[in-house]
Amino acid sequence: MKRRDFFKTSVGAGVAAGAALSLGGYDKLWASTPLSAKYDLVAVMGGNPDAMFDLGIQELGGMGAFVKKGQKVLIKPNMGWDVIPEMAANTNPLLVKRIIEHCFKAGAKEVYVFDHSLDNWVNCYKNSGIERAAKSAGAKVVPGNSESYYQQIEIPGGVRLQSAKVHQLLLETDVFINVPVLKNHESTRMTCCLKNTMGLVWNRGYWHSNNLNQCIADFALYERKPALNVIDCYNVMVKHGPQGVSKEDVVLMKSQILTTDWVAGDAAGAKMLGVAVEKIEYIPIAHKMGLGNMNLDSLNIKRIKM
Amino acid sequence: MRSPVLRRIRIVFSTLFFICFFLVFVDFKSLIPTEYFNIILFLQFVPSAIKFIDLRVFAAAGFLVVLVLTLLTGRTYCSFFCPLGIGQDLFSRIGGRLRRKFRRYGFKRPFTVLRYSLLAITLIVTMTWGTYMIILLDPYSIFGRFMTYFARPGALVINNFLAGILGRFDVYTLSNVPVVGFSLIAYAIPVAFFLLVGTLSLTKGRLYCNMVCPLGTLLGLLSKISILRIRFDETACTRCGRCSLGCKSSCIDFLKHDVDVTRCVECFNCLNVCQQKALSYGIVRLKKSVHKTDENKRKVIAGSMLALLGISNVTNGQEKIAPKPKKDSTVKENRTLPVCPPGGTGIEEFNKNCTACSLCISACPNGVLKPAFKQYGISGMMQPVMDYHKSFCTYNCTICTEICPTYALHPLVLEAKKLTQLGKAIFIKDNCIVKTEKTACGACSESCPTKAVHMIPYEGNLVIPEVTQDICIGCGHCEYSCPTVPYKAIFVDGNAVHVAAKKPVNVESEIKTPVEFPF
Secondary structure: OHHHHHHHHHHHHHHHHHHHHHHOOOOOOOOOOOOOOOOOEEEEEOOOHHHHHHHHHHHOOOHHHOOOOOOEEEEEEOOOOOOOHHHOOOOOHHHHHHHHHHHHHOOOOEEEEOOOOOOOHHHHHHHOOHHHHHHHOOOEEOOOOOHHHEEEEEOOOOOOOOEEEEEHHHHHOOEEEEEOEEEEEOOOEEEOOOHHHHHOEOOHHHHHHOOHHHHHHHHOOOOOOOOEEEEEEEEEEOOOOOOOOOHHHEEEEEEEEEEOOHHHHHHHHHHHHOOOHHHOOHHHHHHHOOOOOOOHHHOOEEEEEO | OOOOHHHHHHHHHHHHHHHHHHHHHHOOOOOOOHHHHHHHHOOOHHHHHHHHHHHOOHHHOHHHHHHHHHHHHOOHHHHHOOHHHHHHHHHHHHHHHHOOOOOOOOOOOOOHHHHHHHHHHHHHHHHHOOOHHHHHHOHHHHHHHHHHHHHHHHHHHHHHHHHHHHHHOOOOOOOOOOOOOOOHHHHHHHHHHHHHHHHHHHHHOOHHHHHOOHHHHHHHHHHOOOOEEEEEOOOOOOOOOHHHHOOOOOOEEOOOOEEOOOOOOOOOHHHHHOOOOOEEEEEOOOOOOOOOOOOOOOOOOOHHHHHHHOOOOOOOOOOOOOOOOOOOOOOOOOOOOOOOOOOOOEHHHHHHHOOOOOHHHHHOOOOOEEEOOOOOOHHHOOOEEEOOOOOOOOOOOOHHHHHOOOOOOOOOOHHHHOOEEEEEEEEOHHHOHHHHOOOOOOHHHHHOOOOOEEEEEOOOOOEEEEEOHHHOOOOOHHHHHOOOOOOOOEEEEEEEEEEEOOOOOOOOOOOOOOOOOOO
């Protein structure tokens, strides 16, 4: 799996470099980057969400490595809760905005943002600040509140989850960028890359009642995988997750993790929260299923401090 | 005044007023600020009267304005401000188009016994027993239910159809809003009334208002001493009868040159049809003895309709055909009391003041309010009740408390609402996935906004829910999220009287801002 991701990334980077040469103008970001991404995971610390992303994506070969000209991009943040950005239950709006801008600069035809929220969706979209941020960057913010937006898909090989109803955007777009916020979760202990996919599906009650941890890993088998995972660790909810009760639940970590391997991303997230990776059951399950690598020691990690 | 302008003013005004009402109830995107609700609903007689009894402030004095208006001008309320009345005029117009050739109206004798009996019963029942009759017969509430039960879902279907088309073109300005109906039995009364009011207005004009509506009858009584009214110029009248045939209330006896003021709703149609200009609207000196007779002939016929509805049960299953877990849950939820909406202060108090107009049911952005069938007993039929199997009360919202025209739901500021305990969550361990399946779940704790529902260590790496009831506000998000069927593993039992929940205490985390990457 790692090899495949590596291959995909490097081809993407090559195409992007070509595109960059032909475009000329906006080449600052990837002018100096190598043709293939050297890193499995890039971690940035010490800046604002948008600045950290600028640096991190550069290390991965620029957004052009993932988004090609004319492609449609789906950005899936976590905006499932009707709370303000400071509560960190939703992805940082600045980060979402910055990613969208990068997508458009890489030549994306259209960028879409949505989440199947747990609270009232209108309020979630509004109060998370993401709707406004995304629209200001030119993205389309799409509702996910009605079953009519979801389509049945099969997950061959799923142990407990063999089918699901996913948002049509996941099927209609070319590139899927997963932008979770790292949070404590009282039941699974952490929500990050893999668990963020629960906002892609309609019937997540099924997951809860059919071995939640296995279902989370099973969904990662589905063929539409994220080209890139950007984990928002700027403000991190370290307890009372995933919703949070008050600002005491949030710790400023000023960090960000970018990776093409979402299992590795989750493993790194667990470390940030100070939880043993094995305790978060879906991570070892996904690792064993070959969906990614949770052994951070064996990965090539770039650490940047701003 | 003889001018045809009066009729035109009435039509323009009532049309605009009706549109406002329609929008208030059908506004599924919550575009109208809640302040406007109160302005639009200010003059609604019954809600305003109920609110006034509670509050005694000018903001609730709309019904006094109506009383004064009636003393001055007669039953103008019925034509200008009553949404049900205006709706009937609309139907009458359609009915007129359908069967123009027939003589529809013409002078008819009033249903004196029936209408005064209904008024008397309504007053007696309301004063001695409860709001049953008001719930059933308040014209504004009847209209509210028509909007909530029929117009709003209709508008949603159209919206969803358009949203579907726009969605194909990648435009998401309209979004799909799932249409969620109520249990079938809840439709019984609104459908019956729709048929009754609909047929009567299609064929007989304002017969409903002059036969059934207790408010119409009450205002009719007051109109007996009103200053302005329709009057005949007997010298000019040729007794052609056009006025009588054009009268929606069938209250003009053109042979006797008499207008029955208790039934006249001031629609001014007669002024327009009279070619001799023999009719005018102005000050009338009471000259002849008013030959209206029998008042308050009391007949107690109430029971039948209500008894009819006291039967049978509602099946309140989960609406979604969700894939089931392996095992069915086994322990029945033992709900001792229903959960009444925030601001209701308590079930009994709420039941006393609610007229079941269903405005809150329409306005709730989460669709958690459903008309009660027997949850509150017979007195609370059709009043809103929290249905946590269908949805939950969203934490950051006070809309229902802000718009209630009767003050049955007191306005709550957000911070107060967040600490108002409507009920308490009760955990049924034997139904819980964590115990029955031995797998992680935590859907309830995940959705709990106060973490009254939190997870504690269970077997192995598993955690299982626990409830701290004194910080639970009874929002029902846990119950809604719980995936077990047929019975939930966590449910909210209503509080008879709403109480203040404790504020969740929270301490700083031990985890501090990192200086190095932990990996």
